[in-house]
Amino acid sequence: MEAPVTPLSLSIRGLRKSFGNVVAVDGIDVGASNGECLGLLGPNGAGKTTTIEICEGLTRPDAGEVELLGLSWRHNADELRQRIGIQLQETQFSDKLTVEETLRLFRSFYRSGPSVFDLIAAVRLEEKRAARVMGLSGGQKQRLALACALAGNPDLLFLDEPTTGLDPQARRQVWELVAQLKHSGRTIILTTHYMEEAERLCDRVAIIDHGRIMALGTPRELIASIGIGHVVEFAFNGVTGPLELSTLAALEGVRGAHAENGLYRLSVSELHRSVPALFEHLAGQGIELSELRTHSPTLEDVFVALTGRRLRDE
Amino acid sequence: MSSLRSPEDAFGMNESMKATAVNGVPQSGEGIAGRSLVQLTMVRFREFWREPEAVFWVFVFPVLLTGGLGIAFRNQPAEVLKVGAVEATVSAALSREKRLSVQIMDRSTGETGLSTGRIALLVLPGEEGVVYRYDDTNPEARTARLLVDRALQRAAGAADLVQTSDDIVREPGSRYIDFVVPGLLGMNLMGSGIWGLGFAVVDARRKKLLKRLVASPMRRWEYLLSFLLSRLVLLSFEVAALVGFAVWIFHVPLRGSVGELALLCLVASLMFSALGLLIASRAQTIEAASGLMNFVMLPMWILSGVFFSAERFPESVLPFIRALPLTAVIDTLRANMLQGTPLAGMFWPLAIITAWGLLSFFVALRIFRWR
Ligand SMILES: Nc1ncnc2c1ncn2[C@@H]1O[C@H](COP(=O)(O)OP(=O)(O)OP(=O)(O)O)[C@@H](O)[C@H]1O
Ligand SMILES: [Mg+2]
Numbered sequence: 001m002e003a004p005v006t007p008l009s010l011s012i013r014g015l016r017k018s019f020g021n022v023v024a025v026d027g028i029d030v031g032a033s034n035g036e037c038l039g040l041l042g043p044n045g046a047g048k049t050t051t052i053e054i055c056e057g058l059t060r061p062d063a064g065e066v067e068l069l070g071l072s073w074r075h076n077a078d079e080l081r082q083r084i085g086i087q088l089q090e091t092q093f094s095d096k097l098t099v100e101e102t103l104r105l106f107r108s109f110y111r112s113g114p115s116v117f118d119l120i121a122a123v124r125l126e127e128k129r130a131a132r133v134m135g136l137s138g139g140q141k142q143r144l145a146l147a148c149a150l151a152g153n154p155d156l157l158f159l160d161e162p163t164t165g166l167d168p169q170a171r172r173q174v175w176e177l178v179a180q181l182k183h184s185g186r187t188i189i190l191t192t193h194y195m196e197e198a199e200r201l202c203d204r205v206a207i208i209d210h211g212r213i214m215a216l217g218t219p220r221e222l223i224a225s226i227g228i229g230h231v232v233e234f235a236f237n238g239v240t241g242p243l244e245l246s247t248l249a250a251l252e253g254v255r256g257a258h259a260e261n262g263l264y265r266l267s268v269s270e271l272h273r274s275v276p277a278l279f280e281h282l283a284g285q286g287i288e289l290s291e292l293r294t295h296s297p298t299l300e301d302v303f304v305a306l307t308g309r310r311l312r313d314e
Numbered sequence: 315m316s317s318l319r320s321p322e323d324a325f326g327m328n329e330s331m332k333a334t335a336v337n338g339v340p341q342s343g344e345g346i347a348g349r350s351l352v353q354l355t356m357v358r359f360r361e362f363w364r365e366p367e368a369v370f371w372v373f374v375f376p377v378l379l380t381g382g383l384g385i386a387f388r389n390q391p392a393e394v395l396k397v398g399a400v401e402a403t404v405s406a407a408l409s410r411e412k413r414l415s416v417q418i419m420d421r422s423t424g425e426t427g428l429s430t431g432r433i434a435l436l437v438l439p440g441e442e443g444v445v446y447r448y449d450d451t452n453p454e455a456r457t458a459r460l461l462v463d464r465a466l467q468r469a470a471g472a473a474d475l476v477q478t479s480d481d482i483v484r485e486p487g488s489r490y491i492d493f494v495v496p497g498l499l500g501m502n503l504m505g506s507g508i509w510g511l512g513f514a515v516v517d518a519r520r521k522k523l524l525k526r527l528v529a530s531p532m533r534r535w536e537y538l539l540s541f542l543l544s545r546l547v548l549l550s551f552e553v554a555a556l557v558g559f560a561v562w563i564f565h566v567p568l569r570g571s572v573g574e575l576a577l578l579c580l581v582a583s584l585m586f587s588a589l590g591l592l593i594a595s596r597a598q599t600i601e602a603a604s605g606l607m608n609f610v611m612l613p614m615w616i617l618s619g620v621f622f623s624a625e626r627f628p629e630s631v632l633p634f635i636r637a638l639p640l641t642a643v644i645d646t647l648r649a650n651m652l653q654g655t656p657l658a659g660m661f662w663p664l665a666i667i668t669a670w671g672l673l674s675f676f677v678a679l680r681i682f683r684w685r
Binding site: 078091092 | 350354361523
């Protein structure tokens, strides 16, 4: 990783946190430079929320240092709360208040920031201004949470799974908003378990598993780092027992093989050699393919290459 | 930085905002309405008014209950007592007494009437004179016995030796409704204090809203104070509705100073709010909180003398009952409304109320869970 050219908005060093005998964060070091969008990508229970809540001053770490905007929670807690924006993984706002009333409340906590109307406009909730929170859709609630995070016009934003549970359309709307926030020069720390989200929004991605950073870099760097050109996925019909993974991995141009629920996944460097070799191998055993896909590797494949597991089963 | 800003940046004011932050000039937001304490308190009101059940329990239910009890236990005009007689001569003698209604019946009908409560007393022929058959534990029957006896003696020629006449007074202040209204008022203060605060806090904690709020620059004491402020306003309506109704419809007396009564209600309400805060200080679910609330309130509904005097319980448990917060509150309310006692005359109950309030508040602050 190259040294940051801009000053760091966030720096985390040697962070550790356990709950009883569950180690949630097991030594995390990462920084985000001014205006950068840093993604924490990892499966359930990886320690993303714990890490981000330590940064937000909600959880005290067992060990390690966190510095935000050059300030620390120990000495500048009040100032920090004014200057960061927060969206928690799960917050339900009061059902009986309207969108406008909720925002008016949050806006009143900050000494400066945009007007309530600008906040509503920023998340495109103009039509729902006078609607009770109870009647909002999941995506609209998430946008309201985003507006609350913006109430103090923060330099540094923490978004914990901003799109989990949303349908694709609502997800895309939130992505657009986050992209805009990034363009306005804010530093954004975002957790997700959607690799597509991380690829689209994040300048750099930290892949986290079991409380540790497995890899850190731009999406492109990470994908290049696993050294595979393509991924081939296939499944087949019939009574044939499971295929030997080691045999598959030994096929020409194949770098690795995984299987999950009858779906085989080969990492290959050269598609034009590996696919014919695979056909030949399957034909030799009298196997009929029911499914065959190839795609360029994604962050998901990086995660599989690093951990042997998939990010999430959907 | 402006080169980074996209044209659609909906704030369009990043530059100026950051400039004010640098200069340390606080942006004077939207006047007093923009103050967080005002906003927090308004949220309390909105949440209350938009919950029809809460409005019902706090305002309508106590008035309905007072009305119901007032009607059920109203003092009725002296009743005409029904008695039975086997002999026509006796019946004729009794029919001259206005407060009795007499019926001729045979012995067995009379006995059935007695056992079913249709008549209060049966006059039977005796070996010499008459026999009164009645239940001496029944006050009505005892009254009937006196009336019947006098009527029969007079009919037989007995004369009054002393000249008497009646001067009837029906004084407010000693009726059941007078007794029960301060009790209901105390019960209402307890319910709205404990429920009003407890449910709102636990609900916010359950929704992780509390966590979200403490992650913002909101001052925690303002959050708690907003509950007390809203309580203060709702309290004045709540007390005015119940006391006003009782005074207007049932002429319940207000013998003490009304200002002191208001102060007593305020102190009681603050104390119950502190108790509510304590109950809600750690509970994570509404179920756990309502279980705790019922556990705390149920004994007081029964023991603290809302519907009947707490002094009826055995001597050995009385010190414990007197130390309950609701008992102390109801004692002060009754002393003020019915006896006109000034504050100076209620040292002990006031000390008990203050102790409960302060103790609950400080323990709650220590153990309160914000997330
Ligand atoms: N308050 C807590 N008490 C006990 N264990 C906890 C607590 N918070 C988190 N954990 C444990 O720490 C681990 C990391 O949790 P964390 O919430 O940080 O994961 P995550 O990456 O955010 O997962 P998800 O994608 O499901 O949100 C998990 O095993 C979780 O069970
Ligand atoms: Mg999480």
